[in-house]
Amino acid sequence: MKSTFLIEMQERGYLNQCTDLEKLDLLLSKKSISAYIGFDCTANSLHVGSLLQIMILRLLQKHGHKPIVLLGGGTTLIGDPSGKDSTRKILNQKSVKKNILGIKKLFQNLLNTKNKKISPIFVNNFSWLGKLNYISFLRDIGSQFTLNKMLTFESVKLRLEREQSLSYMEFNYMILQAFDFYKLFQKEKCVLQLGGSDQWGNIINGVDLIRRVLKKDAYGLTSPLITLSSGAKMGKTEKGAIWLNEKLFSSYEYWQYWRNTDDRDVVKFLKYFTDLDIKKIKDLEEKKEINELKIILANEATQILHGKSKALKAEKAAKDIFTLGKISSDLPVKNILEKDLVDGINLLDFLVSNNIMTSKSEARRAINNNGIKINDELEIDEKKIIKISDFLNKNMKISFGKKKHYQFKII
Numbered sequence: 459m460k461s462t463f464l465i466e467m468q469e470r471g472y473l474n475q476c477t478d479l480e481k482l483d484l485l486l487s488k489k490s491i492s493a494y495i496g497f498d499c500t501a502n503s504l505h506v507g508s509l510l511q512i513m514i515l516r517l518l519q520k521h522g523h524k525p526i527v528l529l530g531g532g533t534t535l536i537g538d539p540s541g542k543d544s545t546r547k548i549l550n551q552k553s554v555k556k557n558i559l560g561i562k563k564l565f566q567n568l569l570n571t572k573n574k575k576i577s578p579i580f581v582n583n584f585s586w587l588g589k590l591n592y593i594s595f596l597r598d599i600g601s602q603f604t605l606n607k608m609l610t611f612e613s614v615k616l617r618l619e620r621e622q623s624l625s626y627m628e629f630n631y632m633i634l635q636a637f638d639f640y641k642l643f644q645k646e647k648c649v650l651q652l653g654g655s656d657q658w659g660n661i662i663n664g665v666d667l668i669r670r671v672l673k674k675d676a677y678g679l680t681s682p683l684i685t686l687s688s689g690a691k692m693g694k695t696e697k698g699a700i701w702l703n704e705k706l707f708s709s710y711e712y713w714q715y716w717r718n719t720d721d722r723d724v725v726k727f728l729k730y731f732t733d734l735d736i737k738k739i740k741d742l743e744e745k746k747e748i749n750e751l752k753i754i755l756a757n758e759a760t761q762i763l764h765g766k767s768k769a770l771k772a773e774k775a776a777k778d779i780f781t782l783g784k785i786s787s788d789l790p791v792k793n794i795l796e797k798d799l800v801d802g803i804n805l806l807d808f809l810v811s812n813n814i815m816t817s818k819s820e821a822r823r824a825i826n827n828n829g830i831k832i833n834d835e836l837e838i839d840e841k842k843i844i845k846i847s848d849f850l851n852k853n854m855k856i857s858f859g860k861k862k863h864y865q866f867k868i869i
Contacts, residue, residue, distance in 0.1 A: 461486035463521035467679075469736045470729045472514055474655050477665050477678040482650070485677075486523070492579070493518055493650035493679075494526035494642055496635065499534045500549065502560030503703030506715075507692060510681055510730060512568055514652055519569065519576040526579045526648055527565055528638060529558045532587030536631050551584075558582060564702055568763065579646060583638050599637055602670050603663070608632065611659035632660045639664030643676055655680045684730070687722035698816075702763060708790040709764040713772030716756035718861060724751045732758035779863050793869045802843035805830075812866075814858055824858060831857040 459465050461483045467473040476482060485491065495511050497504065504512070515525040534554050549557075562580055569578045608614060611632065617624040639661075642648035651661050661678035668676040684692040700715050701707040719727055728739045732755065742751060753773065760769035792812060803811075805825070806818045815821040824830050825840045832848060833855055848854050852868040 459483045472681045474680045474682045482677045490522050492524045492646050492648045494528050494648050495652045496528040498530045499554050499557040502557045503701045503706055506700040524576050529582050531582040531584030533634050536627055586641050602667055632663050635660045636663035636667045640667050643668050650677045652679050655683050687720050709768040710772045710790045713756045713760045716759045717752050721748050728755050791865045791867045794866050796868050799846045802845045805842040808844050829859050
């Protein structure tokens, strides 16, 4: 390959499938292009499951191309059936608008917005989907698709094979996504759609639609879906999703998430989720121990999302706790109102309400398995009441296992 963008895509393991790799490589090696990735706005933040696509947008900019971030104000109202066992919860337009604002703010921190040549274009597909005339759309766009082909796509086949309902609304999603590519080709001269491998069918539809209606070439490129060596799903923990919004998931927790990466995934994740060049990663792999590599991964990944200062604070907090065995001033603090402790709080309730555990039964099991410590002292009484006296100089530390620590302060 000649294109520096595709070469690095391949080196980092981002490259999965392409509709015409040879032609796309030739195009990218000759000029700068616009390429897009679409994001459904089902929450006011994205999570780690979207991070690979964000890294690819950053890579586009690195090699002089312009990213288009499509925020699915229209398609989110429908819901993408790809990879889903059931119909998503239907959101109203007000909720989707609020989610779009949160996600757009996230991207403004993650992408280069200062260089006009490569600064991202943000589009909301409701601007065209919300104005569609149903009859005209069926005649002009719907006529380009056959049910025979649509029934062969994985997102449809899997639901039908499992005898899980697939609404007519969801079935239309792939046509709407194809129409998005068609509109971006017209409005922004966008010639490339990027996405995860589960989007392959949807992407092909857009490429075909542009070729049939506009008689022009467009391209689709997918990245692999990430599988962890442990078999777990990327970005899921016992506490839920790893959100990219610091209000939902602190920079310290984010740092810890990467620090706890399975040994077998560390080098792969250095390629996927950091800006370190491939040569540097290979050099580190040869010279550093696995735990040192994990700290580098945690620092680099956290720096991209939260900045260098917070990455270093998270590292210091972890060092204070694990090496020095003390409460760190850099550990995130949760405030507790003094009046709420007058009558005390049941430990099980305290663990659940502060998101240390997801349920009382889980909290009970952790206590019975000697997994909970208060101020570094093992707690074995599930009926314990948390009182003001449990706070030392108004501070209390609760530990769950060896790696998870939480600091509370009376205000």
